[in-house]
Amino acid sequence: xxxxxxxxxxxxxxxxxxxxxxxxxxxxxxxxxxxxxxxxxxxxxxxxxxxxxxxxxxxxxxxxxxxxxxxxxxxxxxxxxxxxxxxxxxxxxxxxxxxxxxxxxxxxxxxxxxxxxxxxxxxxxxxxxxxxxxxxxxxxxxxxxxxxxxxxxxxxxxxxxxxxxxxxxxxxxxxxxxxxxxxxxxxxxxxxxxxxxxxxxxxxxxxxxxxxxxxxxxxxx
Amino acid sequence: xxxxxxxxxxxxxxxxxxxxxxxxxxxxxxxxxxxxxxxxxxxxxxxxxxxxxxxxxxxxxxxxxxxxxxxxxxxxxxxxxxxxxxxxxxxxxxxxxxxxxxxxxxxxxxxxxxxxxxxxxxxxxxxxxxxxxxxxxxxxxxxxxxxxxxxxxxxxxxxxxxxxxxxxxxxxxxxxxxxxxxxxxxxxxxxxxxxxxxxxxxxxxx
Numbered sequence: 345x346x347x348x349x350x351x352x353x354x355x356x357x358x359x360x361x362x363x364x365x366x367x368x369x370x371x372x373x374x375x376x377x378x379x380x381x382x383x384x385x386x387x388x389x390x391x392x393x394x395x396x397x398x399x400x401x402x403x404x405x406x407x408x409x410x411x412x413x414x415x416x417x418x419x420x421x422x423x424x425x426x427x428x429x430x431x432x433x434x435x436x437x438x439x440x441x442x443x444x445x446x447x448x449x450x451x452x453x454x455x456x457x458x459x460x461x462x463x464x465x466x467x468x469x470x471x472x473x474x475x476x477x478x479x480x481x482x483x484x485x486x487x488x489x490x491x492x493x494x495x496x497x498x499x500x501x502x503x504x505x506x507x508x509x510x511x512x513x514x515x516x517x518x519x520x521x522x523x524x525x526x527x528x529x530x531x532x533x534x535x536x537x538x539x540x541x542x543x544x545x546x547x548x549x550x551x552x553x554x555x556x557x558x559x560x561x562x563x564x565x
Numbered sequence: 566x567x568x569x570x571x572x573x574x575x576x577x578x579x580x581x582x583x584x585x586x587x588x589x590x591x592x593x594x595x596x597x598x599x600x601x602x603x604x605x606x607x608x609x610x611x612x613x614x615x616x617x618x619x620x621x622x623x624x625x626x627x628x629x630x631x632x633x634x635x636x637x638x639x640x641x642x643x644x645x646x647x648x649x650x651x652x653x654x655x656x657x658x659x660x661x662x663x664x665x666x667x668x669x670x671x672x673x674x675x676x677x678x679x680x681x682x683x684x685x686x687x688x689x690x691x692x693x694x695x696x697x698x699x700x701x702x703x704x705x706x707x708x709x710x711x712x713x714x715x716x717x718x719x720x721x722x723x724x725x726x727x728x729x730x731x732x733x734x735x736x737x738x739x740x741x742x743x744x745x746x747x748x749x750x751x752x753x754x755x756x757x758x759x760x761x762x763x764x765x766x767x768x769x770x771x
Contacts, residue, residue: 350671354660361659422653426711429618429644430672564621 347432355444365410366448373406377460388465395464396525407485412503414493434556450482470528477521484544487551494558569718570631577626599751604768610754614721619644648717654708658697669711677714686710701728720751
């Protein structure tokens with residue numbers, strides 16, 4: 345447990361420092377979410393309807409920005425070799441890194457989202473649904489992204505391939521997440537959030553194993 | 566630190582990118598001994614070390630670690646005995662020397678004394694310096710301190726003397742000698758002679 349916390353706190357510290365990518369992801373999220381209303385124009389009804397989808401897609405893309413360095417920085421400077429030989433299993437290592445990534449990108453994005461929802465004239469109830477959907481859905485983004493990051497760790501400019509691997513797998517999160525916001529707008533009962541929670545839970549549970557397997561392949565190199 | 570009694574390698578074959586690096590390699594390193602691996606560029610020194618660490622599966626043959634009452638053959642279990650010093654030094658540009666060493670000490674759950682290790686490798690004055698301002702030789706010293714702190718019985722060192730000055734080389738040799746004196750095993754891939762008593766293994770064309 346000490347080892348897990350050591351890795352978690354180190355990754356959080358690195359993300360918060362210069363070049364860590366946490367602030368970058370947050371700024372990217374805010375920039376995209378600000379540009380869309382400017383582009384779409386002042387049709388408030390339309391803006392409210394697309395808010396869930398736009399903010400969800402922006403959150404996923406912002407998360408991916410920091411994901412390509414999830415293992416690559418440690419791989420390139422040799423830290424990953426030393427971490428892999430440590431007492432933590434590779435699976436636990438992946439889980440710690442996914443957790444650190446979520447705490448430094450997914451969670452701040454979620455906290456920022458109600459503020460950006462104002463730009464879309466999203467009603468309070470729908471904003472609450474957006475907040476909850478991001479809160480339970482963003483862990484899945486980091487977890488599934490970690491599989492892609494593990495696969496591309498040895499690839500030069502792997503960050504360009506990463507979205508191609510990861511984005512199709514994240515379609516359920518975007519569908520359920522944006523769906524939860526739309527359901528509130530339409531006054532329908534909300535079945536999307538439980539599905540999103542189930543998807544997220546399964547992703548966080550299973551992804552560390554897949555990511556660790558991908559890392560094992562690359563450590564042999 | 567769990568004491569090892571020996572490292573036994575039998576009929577080891579290494580293949581990289583379809584090319585046979587070595588075939589039928591046999592050697593044994595007893596506790597308290599160091600083995601220096603020599604060989605031309607591309608002879609497979611690094612690949613051999615990565616096999617010993619369990620990163621790379623051998624094409625054939627076995628690698629066995631013997632402790633007093635067990636034999637460890639599985640790659641990942643073997644890795645739990647290994648202290649690794651690769652040609653990349655595992656130094657983060659954004660972390661200070663002291664933070665780096667504290668992190669690895671906590672990660673490895675070791676009781677090592679970071680300040681003493683800094684003193685040993687001659688970095689006490691630079692402890693608050695971020696990794697990005699360190700020279701290649703200073704980074705190597707950080708890696709040596711980390712190795713000593715992590716308290717693993719089997720040291721796998723890939724060119725530990727690279728980019729070190731004369732004093733640094735003496736520090737590296739001293740650490741390896743001290744490790745062996747406490748019953749550890751060291752396997753060192755090197756082009757330069759390490760100034761300690763060691764057996765030699767020359768990797769040649771297969």
